Amino acid sequence: MQYTEVMARYGELSTKGKNRRDFIGRLNGNVTKALRQFPALSIKPKRDRLHLVLNGENADAVMNALGKVFGIQTYSPVVRVAIEDFEQVKQVALEMVNEGASEAGMSFKINTRRSDHNYALDTNDINLAVGDFVSEARPDLKVEMKRPDVKVRIEVRRDAFYVSYLTIPGALGLPVGTSGKAMLMLSGGIDSPVAAYLALKRGVAIEMVHFFSPPYTTTNALNKAKELTAKVAAYAGSINFIEVPFTEIQETVKENVPEGYLMTVQRRFMLRLTDKIRAQREGLAIFNGESVGQVASQTLESMAAINDVTATPILRPVATLDKTEIIDIAREIDTFDLSVQPFEDCCTIFAPPQPKTHPNLERARYYESQLAVTELEDRALAGIKVSKIYPEDKFLTRGMTSDQIADLL
Numbered sequence: 139m140q141y142t143e144v145m146a147r148y149g150e151l152s153t154k155g156k157n158r159r160d161f162i163g164r165l166n167g168n169v170t171k172a173l174r175q176f177p178a179l180s181i182k183p184k185r186d187r188l189h190l191v192l193n194g195e196n197a198d199a200v201m202n203a204l205g206k207v208f209g210i211q212t213y214s215p216v217v218r219v220a221i222e223d224f225e226q227v228k229q230v231a232l233e234m235v236n237e238g239a240s241e242a243g244m245s246f247k248i249n250t251r252r253s254d255h256n257y258a259l260d261t262n263d264i265n266l267a268v269g270d271f272v273s274e275a276r277p278d279l280k281v282e283m284k285r286p287d288v289k290v291r292i293e294v295r296r297d298a299f300y301v302s303y304l305t306i307p308g309a310l311g312l313p314v315g316t317s318g319k320a321m322l323m324l325s326g327g328i329d330s331p332v333a334a335y336l337a338l339k340r341g342v343a344i345e346m347v348h349f350f351s352p353p354y355t356t357t358n359a360l361n362k363a364k365e366l367t368a369k370v371a372a373y374a375g376s377i378n379f380i381e382v383p384f385t386e387i388q389e390t391v392k393e394n395v396p397e398g399y400l401m402t403v404q405r406r407f408m409l410r411l412t413d414k415i416r417a418q419r420e421g422l423a424i425f426n427g428e429s430v431g432q433v434a435s436q437t438l439e440s441m442a443a444i445n446d447v448t449a450t451p452i453l454r455p456v457a458t459l460d461k462t463e464i465i466d467i468a469r470e471i472d473t474f475d476l477s478v479q480p481f482e483d484c485c486t487i488f489a490p491p492q493p494k495t496h497p498n499l500e501r502a503r504y505y506e507s508q509l510a511v512t513e514l515e516d517r518a519l520a521g522i523k524v525s526k527i528y529p530e531d532k533f534l535t536r537g538m539t540s541d542q543i544a545d546l547l
């Protein structure tokens with residue numbers, strides 16, 4: 139089928155009344171960004187949908203990229219036929235029925251809508267004329283009004299007919315950016331990239347904050363986090379990656395804090411630093427990949443002892459999901475295979491063998507107060523690096539890396 143355009147229907151727009159203009163403006167910008175590799179494409183936002191005129195670009199490739207843009211409910215590939223050319227509409231409808239109802243005994247329906255009421259034929263005339271044409275060519279098919287196998291939609295507008303039969307589910311959610319900006323704490327694990335995807339889905343523009351501890355963690359561990367960011371950036375256009383050197387803090391905590399509280403105090407540092415970065419960069423909230431009860435740091439007591447360092451909203455999109463549910467999403471967004479690659483994370487390396495699963499808040503505060511918190515944090519903040527990551531970026535060297543070879547020797 140030679141499609142000429144793709145029509146995208148907006149998502150939760152009806153509930154957003156006065157924010158309609160922001161929604162459509164953002165969506166238009168995000169679609170433009172996501173489809174920048176198709177130079178001939180022209181994008182025309184309308185009140186209730188977006189028209190993507192292909193101008194020769196490949197419909198499947200365009201739809202593949204469009205399917206990752208949040209704020210779209212459904213989309214349909216469409217064939218535009220000049221208004222003078224009604225015979226051509228019949229041909230296109232037949233081709234669509236042939237594609238959708240290949241087997242004898244299947245059913246179809248022609249469904250016409252007119253926005254140009256001056257056109258000579260009314261909707262019934264068009265349904266009948268096109269339906270008869272298809273039935274003559276395909277006598278093996280039935281016409282079915284209620285639940286046809288193929289429903290061909292013909293829209294009559296002033297300039298042309300628009301014919302379609304496929305309705306493909308979009309990514310849903312809200313256009314990224316319509317809900318403001320937040321920081322996302324990204325490890326190299328399975329959960330935080332999924333949390334990132336879910337935050338983007340609700341329209342939040344996120345920036346990744348990643349802590350790393352060279353030489354305990356290798357360049358590859360850092361690159362893995364960057365490559366995970368590139369995977370998630372497919373849903374955002376691009377994402378800023380903020381790397382925070384964490385070695386000095388981890389070494390200091392390890393030397394000075396009793397083993398049972400190592401993890402709690404480290405996490406308090408991470409969260410406080412993320413919050414400072416958030417304030418500098420004017421974010422409104424912090425997202426992370428914690429899931430209740432999954433590991434020692436994710437009991438409610440532990441979350442309370444860590445969360446104590448800030449009043450900023452901490453959002454945990456996967457808090458109530460089971461691991462298998464999180465993994466299903468990770469596979470869907472193609473981060474799973476990368477997440478399970480065995481590069482060390484700074485938290486795992488400095489993890490005590492038996493962290494307190496029910497840490498006492500007062501004790502965590504006390505142990506931390508013995509450290510030069512402000513100075514340590516200032517030095518970490520002075521060392522942060524920010525880079526913009528795009529979906530097509532690659533960071534991990536393929537095959538065996540020098541670090542991996544070194545590990546084997």
Ligand SMILES: Nc1ncnc2c1ncn2[C@@H]1O[C@H](COP(=O)(O)OP(=O)(O)OP(=O)(O)O)[C@@H](O)[C@H]1O
Nearest residue numbers: 323324325327328329330347348349426427428435
């Ligand atoms: N090195 C890191 N840099 C930034 N954030 C981190 C880092 N390590 C952990 N976090 C944050 O803390 C959350 C909990 O991490 P933890 O290692 O306890 O759990 P996890 O279940 O392994 O999570 P994940 O699968 O996301 O690594 C992560 O989801 C992430 O948001």
